[in-house]
Amino acid sequence: MVKIDNIELPDFPLLLAPMEDVSDPPFRALCKEQGADVVYTEFVSSEGLIRNAAKSVMKLDIYEKERPVGIQIFGANLDSMLQTIDIVSASKPDIIDINFGCPVKKVVSKGAGAGILKDICLMEQLTAEMVKRTNIPVTVKTRLGWDHDSIKIVEVAERLQDVGCKAIAIHGRTRAQMYKGDADWKPIAEVKNNPRMHIPVFGNGDITSPEKAMEMRDSYGLDGAMIGRASIGNPWFFKQVKHFFKTGEHLAPITLEERVDAARRHLQMAIDWKGEILGVFETRRHYTNYFKGIPHFKEYRMKMVTSDDSKDVFAAFDEVLEKFAGHQFTE
Numbered sequence: 117m118v119k120i121d122n123i124e125l126p127d128f129p130l131l132l133a134p135m136e137d138v139s140d141p142p143f144r145a146l147c148k149e150q151g152a153d154v155v156y157t158e159f160v161s162s163e164g165l166i167r168n169a170a171k172s173v174m175k176l177d178i179y180e181k182e183r184p185v186g187i188q189i190f191g192a193n194l195d196s197m198l199q200t201i202d203i204v205s206a207s208k209p210d211i212i213d214i215n216f217g218c219p220v221k222k223v224v225s226k227g228a229g230a231g232i233l234k235d236i237c238l239m240e241q242l243t244a245e246m247v248k249r250t251n252i253p254v255t256v257k258t259r260l261g262w263d264h265d266s267i268k269i270v271e272v273a274e275r276l277q278d279v280g281c282k283a284i285a286i287h288g289r290t291r292a293q294m295y296k297g298d299a300d301w302k303p304i305a306e307v308k309n310n311p312r313m314h315i316p317v318f319g320n321g322d323i324t325s326p327e328k329a330m331e332m333r334d335s336y337g338l339d340g341a342m343i344g345r346a347s348i349g350n351p352w353f354f355k356q357v358k359h360f361f362k363t364g365e366h367l368a369p370i371t372l373e374e375r376v377d378a379a380r381r382h383l384q385m386a387i388d389w390k391g392e393i394l395g396v397f398e399t400r401r402h403y404t405n406y407f408k409g410i411p412h413f414k415e416y417r418m419k420m421v422t423s424d425d426s427k428d429v430f431a432a433f434d435e436v437l438e439k440f441a442g443h444q445f446t447e
């Protein structure tokens with residue numbers, strides 16, 4: 117069993133990664149139903165939250181059915197981050213995760229996200245103060261280092277643990293790499309193999325298949341896997357990995373009915389959460405992935421992504437069910 121503070125998780129838990137504009141409540145709910153053991157919100161700006169910016173505040177919406185759920189925050193100013201902890205704690209997440217890994221220029225230039233990898237003392241201090249401020253377990257998501265020449269992740273992880281961080285998720289790339297090259301899991305394994313480490317160490321980056329997840333578990337000995345891009349349009353990825361772990365075989369491809377059901381529920385949950393207009397608009401980007409591989413799908417996709425009325429989108433789903441009944445997906 118793996119524990120994040122008092123949160124008990126199964127062996128080698130699968131975590132849904134925080135992803136901006138992706139990891140919202142409907143998507144998190146679908147991933148949770150399909151086997152994600154922990155889900156995270158997309159990152160929430162501390163500066164936005166303390167100014168009560170509507171967009172940031174909405175990101176704090178969490179639902180009972182998704183627990184355990186982590187709210188991820190980012191920022192570099194101690195005062196703002198402490199106020200943020202108070203605001204976030206009121207939403208009662210199971211975990212508060214600090215983003216020390218975002219490589220985007222506008223975040224890094226303010227010293228936040230991966231920017232903090234240039235100042236490990238500040239990283240340690242921020243974490244220590246945030247841990248002191250709340251009873252909710254604080255965890256960290258970060259990268260290997262700023263660049264190839266400054267990878268000190270073993271030392272960094274130990275220092276974060278020593279100031280009370282309850283788990284660490286490490287993306288096996290440096291900030292300089294952004295998303296280029298392959299994720300390197302070896303330095304993450306070194307963190308795990310440090311005999312002083314006792315908090316869970318989760319690996320992240322390029323888990324694109326059940327085989328890759330198994331490799332992370334068996335060859336790198338990590339405590340669990342955090343999965344991002346492979347779940348986009350494929351919330352079933354979690355159950356596919358778990359099935360593979362259990363049987364050594366791939367789960368049968370997801371059927372058309374399951375895909376339509378997910379698309380329907382995704383849309384309905386989005387409407388329930390943020391209303392008809394935003395719900396219809398913001399769910400559009402998911403359909404292409406749900407129905408990937410169906411030939412001559414354009415006409416239906418166009419209906420789904422151009423209709424402003426949810427009734428028309430739901431009708432398009434019904435049409436798809438009828439028109440493509442029996443279509444065999446290959447994956």
Ligand SMILES: Cc1cc2nc3c(=O)[nH]c(=O)nc-3n(C[C@H](O)[C@H](O)[C@H](O)COP(=O)(O)O)c2cc1C
Binds near residue numbers: 137320345
């Ligand atoms: C669209 C998108 C949005 C992301 N947003 C966040 C974020 O808000 N916070 C964060 O820590 N990482 C974010 N990431 C990084 C992912 O959490 C993850 O570390 C990265 O994608 C590598 O994992 P993967 O190969 O499984 O996708 C984002 C990644 C993508 C693709």
